[in-house]
Amino acid sequence: MPFFSIVIPTYNRARLLEESLASVFAQELTDFEVLVVDDGSTDDTQAVLARYGERVRALRQTNQGQGAARNLGIQHATGRYIVFLDSDDLWFPWTLETYKQAIGMYGEPSVVMGTPAPFHHPEELGRVRRETLRAHAFADYFATAEESFVRTACVIAVRAEALRRVEGFTARRISGEDHDLLYRLGTERGFVCVEAPLAVGYRQHGGSSSRELERGFEGLCYLLEQERLGGYPGGAARKRERLMLILHNARHVTRWLVEGGRPELALELYRRSLRGHLSVPRWRYMLGFPPWMVASVLRQLRR
Incomplete structure (x- = not known):
């Protein structure tokens, strides 16, 4: 062996x-x-x-x-x-x-x-x-x-x-x-x-394609759903740790989606992860992401 x-x-x-x-x-x-x-x-x-x-x-x-x-x-x-x-x-x-x-x-x-x-x-x-x-x-x-x-x-x-x-x-x-x-x-x-x-x-490869952005969104939605359905071990005692890990990834992906030109997917992922962010909680992200997203989209439109 x-x-x-x-x-x-x-x-x-x-x-x-x-x-x-x-x-x-x-x-x-x-x-x-x-x-x-x-x-x-x-x-x-x-x-x-x-x-x-x-x-x-x-x-x-x-x-x-x-x-x-x-x-x-x-x-x-x-x-x-x-x-x-x-x-x-x-x-x-x-x-x-x-x-x-x-x-x-x-x-x-x-x-x-x-x-x-x-x-x-x-x-x-x-x-x-x-x-x-x-x-x-x-x-x-x-x-x-x-x-x-x-x-x-x-x-x-x-x-x-x-x-x-x-x-x-x-x-x-x-x-x-x-x-x-x-x-x-x-x-x-x-x-x-x-x-x-x-x-x-x-x-490191080139910029992200639209399909890569969609797969990133789908992947985070899957992780959130698995957590909701109890698909990960540890039970209630480890819930906060699981959420911290999953939501850290979600925050990264929402920014990536906005920067990649898919703000509608970013907003949907923000919505789906909001309950988790409330329970952790992550007030800075919850309050700061929407205005940051709007400002980023406006900058992209002016280019």
Whole structure:
């Protein structure tokens, strides 16, 4: 059994996938297996994967989205911990060694989350230097509600048994499926956030399309509805922590929607999240967002 199973979902990113795999095979720690899930690509992804032979377990499905692709990888993974890498992102040579060091230091927590280094061009990552491990441990993920750090599936290693216990990712085609997973893992024992060294080169793409904005809106609506229906663990005792996490994300997305030219979606998300903001409460946002949105829209109209 390998210590890590690396799951890489991909769709029509053959060239970027090669770069990602090169960063995987440059790892200092080699106790891992690699599973690439081709989510119905129509480019030469299959030809690229064939060149790796037995070094990569290539899985393929009809196009169903990133959540379903990751779940197929989880189904076939054999490692103690499952690590996710997006097929346009890059690892540093120390990434897996850092995760394993944190896992050993903090008693095999359910989730270890690294810190990403945003980049547009790979050469920018040459400025990143390896640092001494700095990490913060928590009883579980919900206990991080008041902490500020980037939260995304592309920088997490999850104990396989915990991941399977919560049944992996939602298969819905939404943005925010990684947040949904983290909330369902919210009470699993042990969460560690690795502040340094940086773990993942997180590729930045161009401006958001209308469909991306809509998926972001749909994703937050899904998270709010799951919370309303009791879909996340912890019961009443952990409700405030769950709401703090979900609503922090909602505030970010409402601003993104306004800046992306979809104020009607931002206003609807504001309306749907208002009850939660009242219970936390977040008066500054509740009172300040509507006038900020109006001013932002007016500025956009004058351009």
